[in-house]
Amino acid sequence: MSTSRTGPSPALRASELDRFSAYRAGEGGRRDAADEILDLSNNEVMISPLPAVAEALRRIGTDVNLYPDPTAHTLRLRLAEHFGAGAEETLVGPGSAGVLQQLLLVLCGAGDEVLYAWPGFDAYPLLIAVSGARGVPVPLTASGDHDLPRLLEKVNSRTRAVILCSPHNPTGSRITRPALRRFLDGLPSHVVAVLDQAYTEFDAEEDQRDLTPIRDYGNVVLLRTFSKAHGLAGLRVGYAFASAEIVHRARKTVIPFSITRTGERAAVASLQQQEALTARIATIRRLRGALEDDLGAEGLVPTPSAGNFVWLPLGPSSERFAASALEAGVRVRAYADMGVRISVGTEQAHRRVLLAARRHRSG
Numbered sequence: 001m002s003t004s005r006t007g008p009s010p011a012l013r014a015s016e017l018d019r020f021s022a023y024r025a026g027e028g029g030r031r032d033a034a035d036e037i038l039d040l041s042n043n044e045v046m047i048s049p050l051p052a053v054a055e056a057l058r059r060i061g062t063d064v065n066l067y068p069d070p071t072a073h074t075l076r077l078r079l080a081e082h083f084g085a086g087a088e089e090t091l092v093g094p095g096s097a098g099v100l101q102q103l104l105l106v107l108c109g110a111g112d113e114v115l116y117a118w119p120g121f122d123a124y125p126l127l128i129a130v131s132g133a134r135g136v137p138v139p140l141t142a143s144g145d146h147d148l149p150r151l152l153e154k155v156n157s158r159t160r161a162v163i164l165c166s167p168h169n170p171t172g173s174r175i176t177r178p179a180l181r182r183f184l185d186g187l188p189s190h191v192v193a194v195l196d197q198a199y200t201e202f203d204a205e206e207d208q209r210d211l212t213p214i215r216d217y218g219n220v221v222l223l224r225t226f227s228k229a230h231g232l233a234g235l236r237v238g239y240a241f242a243s244a245e246i247v248h249r250a251r252k253t254v255i256p257f258s259i260t261r262t263g264e265r266a267a268v269a270s271l272q273q274q275e276a277l278t279a280r281i282a283t284i285r286r287l288r289g290a291l292e293d294d295l296g297a298e299g300l301v302p303t304p305s306a307g308n309f310v311w312l313p314l315g316p317s318s319e320r321f322a323a324s325a326l327e328a329g330v331r332v333r334a335y336a337d338m339g340v341r342i343s344v345g346t347e348q349a350h351r352r353v354l355l356a357a358r359r360h361r362s363g
């Protein structure tokens with residue numbers, strides 16, 4: 001028998017989640033063959049996997065009837081060895097978004113607060129709500145940087161975590177190591193700082209990637225991914241470095257078998273390809289620099305970016321720019337009344353962005 005009902009189902013408790021829609025990326029990585037729109041709205045890397053990774057993927061057989069190693073032991077050991085961390089300080093999960101969810105589930109719950117800079121990665125508010133905690137967004141400064149003093153001011157006895165992001169999505173700004181240190185010195189020990197480093201490989205400042213923050217502070221997590229520089233977004237592999245205590249607890253929240261054998265093998269192969277990875281990163285940095293210069297020459301000056309994307313702080317005309325870009329055959333991501341984020345792509349895609357810039361200026 002079916003009954004018609006109005007109002008919320010009695011089976012669903014009120015939740016922080018009720019305030020948000022389900023996650024959707026820009027256009028979900030869609031490639032539109034019909035109208036040949038080039039997609040620069042998702043911060044994906046436009047180059048196929050590194051050669052050894054493609055080879056590893058080819059060698060993966062059809063043993064999909066078997067579960068993968070639930071601990072992703074091989075990858076965990078390789079990451080620890082590669083970055084000079086202990087295995088007990090290394091956490092692996094299904095994408096860095098998955099790892100962040102694992103961390104938030106052990107760090108906080110109902111009644112707690114998590115601070116983050118906004119605009120930021122769209123998944124933060126949702127993942128915080130999944131943990132039951134309340135997200136507290138803190139606006140970026142006018143220059144697109146984290147407002148670190150304001151974030152510290154917002155810390156109270158309910159705060160359990162602060163998510164920082166460097167290079168920051170969407171502005172590409174970096175938190176320098178001295179600024180991070182000052183922030184961490186002022187952060188009470190009951191609050192964990194999760195530093196999202198999804199784009200760190202694109203940052204030319206070498207010291208951004210060392211593990212000193214987890215050596216010097218017990219309440220820091222460095223969150224990383226194979227989705228960006230390694231170009232494995234479709235395989236969902238992320239990782240983090242933190243104290244053994246945090247890692248030990250967070251490992252218990254992983255969805256069993258959520259790191260696939262394919263993902264683990266591809267990540268292991270990619271990690272061994274440092275020379276090819278370095279060359280790819282150099283190409284992306286060069287393309288980023290050229291895009292920044294060319295946009296500047298059109299009178300639209302991006303803020304300095306350390307990521308694989310650039311940020312045009314266009315304020316109220318951001319959506320108009322995105323519409324011009326679409327007309328020129330390229331999809332970019334507009335943040336209403338704030339700016340436009342353009343992923344570094346191919347030279348062809350960049351020519352379309354410049355065409356849009358010209359039209360935007362004259363329109």
Ligand SMILES: Cc1ncc(COP(=O)(O)O)c(C=O)c1O
Nearest residue numbers: 095096097121169198225227238
């Ligand atoms: C800042 C930031 N963190 C994390 C992610 C998610 O990465 P992953 O594919 O590792 O889940 C993204 C994706 O765009 C991102 O922009």
